[in-house]
Amino acid sequence: MTTHFINNQRVPGSSGESIAVLDPSDGQVFAQLARGNATDIATAIRAARTAADGGAWSRLAPVERGRLLRKLSDAILANHDELATLEMRDCGKPVKQAKADATACARYFEYYAGACDKLHGETIPYTPGFAVMTVYEPHGVTGHIIPWNYPMQIFGRSVGGALAAGNACVVKPAEDACLSLLRIAELAAECGFPDGALNIVTGYGHEAGQALADAFGIDHISFTGSARVGTIIAQSAAKRHVPVTLELGGKSPQIVFADANLDEALPVIVNAIIQNAGQTCSAGSRLLIEASAYERVLSLLASRIAALKVGPAAMDLDVGPLIRQTQLDRVNGFLSDAKSANLRFIAQGSIAPESPAAGFYTKPTLIADVPTKAALAQDEVFGPVLAAMPFKDEADAIALANATEYGLVAGVWTENGGRGLRMARAVKAGQVFINNYGAGGGVELPFGGVKSSGYGREKGFEALYGFSVMKTVVIRHG
Ligand code: NAD
Numbered sequence: 001m002t003t004h005f006i007n008n009q010r011v012p013g014s015s016g017e018s019i020a021v022l023d024p025s026d027g028q029v030f031a032q033l034a035r036g037n038a039t040d041i042a043t044a045i046r047a048a049r050t051a052a053d054g055g056a057w058s059r060l061a062p063v064e065r066g067r068l069l070r071k072l073s074d075a076i077l078a079n080h081d082e083l084a085t086l087e088m089r090d091c092g093k094p095v096k097q098a099k100a101d102a103t104a105c106a107r108y109f110e111y112y113a114g115a116c117d118k119l120h121g122e123t124i125p126y127t128p129g130f131a132v133m134t135v136y137e138p139h140g141v142t143g144h145i146i147p148w149n150y151p152m153q154i155f156g157r158s159v160g161g162a163l164a165a166g167n168a169c170v171v172k173p174a175e176d177a178c179l180s181l182l183r184i185a186e187l188a189a190e191c192g193f194p195d196g197a198l199n200i201v202t203g204y205g206h207e208a209g210q211a212l213a214d215a216f217g218i219d220h221i222s223f224t225g226s227a228r229v230g231t232i233i234a235q236s237a238a239k240r241h242v243p244v245t246l247e248l249g250g251k252s253p254q255i256v257f258a259d260a261n262l263d264e265a266l267p268v269i270v271n272a273i274i275q276n277a278g279q280t281c282s283a284g285s286r287l288l289i290e291a292s293a294y295e296r297v298l299s300l301l302a303s304r305i306a307a308l309k310v311g312p313a314a315m316d317l318d319v320g321p322l323i324r325q326t327q328l329d330r331v332n333g334f335l336s337d338a339k340s341a342n343l344r345f346i347a348q349g350s351i352a353p354e355s356p357a358a359g360f361y362t363k364p365t366l367i368a369d370v371p372t373k374a375a376l377a378q379d380e381v382f383g384p385v386l387a388a389m390p391f392k393d394e395a396d397a398i399a400l401a402n403a404t405e406y407g408l409v410a411g412v413w414t415e416n417g418g419r420g421l422r423m424a425r426a427v428k429a430g431q432v433f434i435n436n437y438g439a440g441g442g443v444e445l446p447f448g449g450v451k452s453s454g455y456g457r458e459k460g461f462e463a464l465y466g467f468s469v470m471k472t473v474v475i476r477h478g
Pocket residue numbers: 145146147148149150154172173174175203204205206208209210211213224225226227229230232233246247248249250280281282380382408453454
């Protein structure tokens with residue numbers, strides 16, 4: 001059984017209980033995780049508190065923190081293949097995706113390493129005889145609740161930013177996929193991170209996760225996951241007035257005008273829905289196409305979708321398995337509802353015959369004429385299912401793009417520069433891409449949602465403001 005990682009040590013779970021971890025490629029158990037609880041969370045918070053409140057971590061100069069983060073980035077790259085293999089097994093990610101995630105994780109630590117000593121405040125002109133300055137200080141102890149879809153990437157962006165700002169971290173990864181993060185915590189200890197700076201407790205969301213959200217001794221919570229659990233976290237944190245960053249789900253539109261360069265657009269549109277088997281918060285899962293180009297775009301996409309191959313992670317095909325049976329049931333439920341509603345199935349990919357029967361495979365699917373109010377146009381499927389619908393003109397495109405509860409990312413495809421900019425301003429989303437789309441990409445780019453996609457920003461330098469508190473210091477010098 002794995003252990004927690006607290007105070008730079010492997011710490012067995014206090015309950016002795018475990019959680020079976022399945023390989024999504026074959027549905028078989030391949031590891032046992034420690035099933036953390038409130039006692040384990042309390043132990044981790046004590047370690048982090050000591051680190052944050054006068055411990056060696058809190059005494060480091062920002063440049064020294066930066067050097068440690070840089071060492072960790074290098075260590076992640078040095079152990080890249082091992083980490084990618086863990087993530088491949090844990091999440092069912094095709095090899096290329098798992099490797100890309102390990103590289104991105106290292107890149108987050110590299111980026112935030114360079115940012116540690118650049119977070120500075122201002123002086124403010126005030127009444128004569130006074131000097132006023134603002135300083136950024138860490139919150140203290142930050143809690144991080146991580147989902148299973150991109151464990152390494154989301155750990156890098158959330159914990160990387162929090163450590164750079166000087167916080168000590170307690171991390172609760174998802175019960176389905178923890179192994180890469182436990183290994184990275186060990187690497188951090190080997191790099192010389194002081195005790196208690198980075199602590200990981202594994203376990204279920206409703207046990208260890210809820211204990212972290214409810215705990216006294218946590219000064220900020222960064223939650224990445226579903227909108228449903230985001231509400232629970234925000235309610236828990238509100239009882240103690242603890243600030244929260246919520247990185248939640250999406251139903252992001254790809255908006256294709258008739259003048260779009262389709263040679264460039266189509267491969268990106270396909271990738272935006274199949275990346276990580278569609279289990280990406282910023283997946284481009286709605287395809288809005290100008291009516292005059294609707295059938296042409298659908299038929300060009302049909303051949304691309306039909307050519308997609310699904311199979312075990314190690315085969316490194318276009319699409320791997322979904323994370324678990326309940327996720328497969330969810331995706332299949334959307335597909336059978338769409339069939340019952342007589343929606344138009346344009347194309348489906350195929351599952352490689354070598355795929356183990358007990359793995360969690362579904363075919364990438366393009367469905368057309370999806371009504372705006374249909375579940376397929378409103379709800380996050382979290383699978384490789386692309387819902388297409390036509391629009392009349394720019395105003396109609398904006399109305400459709402904004403017609404869900406989510407607002408995470410949007411893509412606009414047009415050769416008309418003015419229209420691209422008008423759309424970027426009118427669409428309610430945290431990121432808008434014009435003639436490109438970055439599902440999950442861009443360490444430097446502030447990321448986060450509006451509406452039910454959450455609030456607060458991670459990634460980029462902007463994240464450091466969220467992971468710190470501004471203090472105003474007023475000096476009367478006469
Ligand atoms: P989830 O909300 O079920 O779980 C996310 C994390 O929260 C896991 O670690 C889980 O153990 C924990 N958790 C569950 N219940 C909890 C509780 N009561 N208290 C505390 N913690 C709890 O989400 P998921 O199914 O793991 O992930 C998929 C969702 O995450 C999708 O909606 C996806 O869009 C979203 N997501 C968002 C982003 C983003 O950056 N906006 C990135 C990745 C995933």
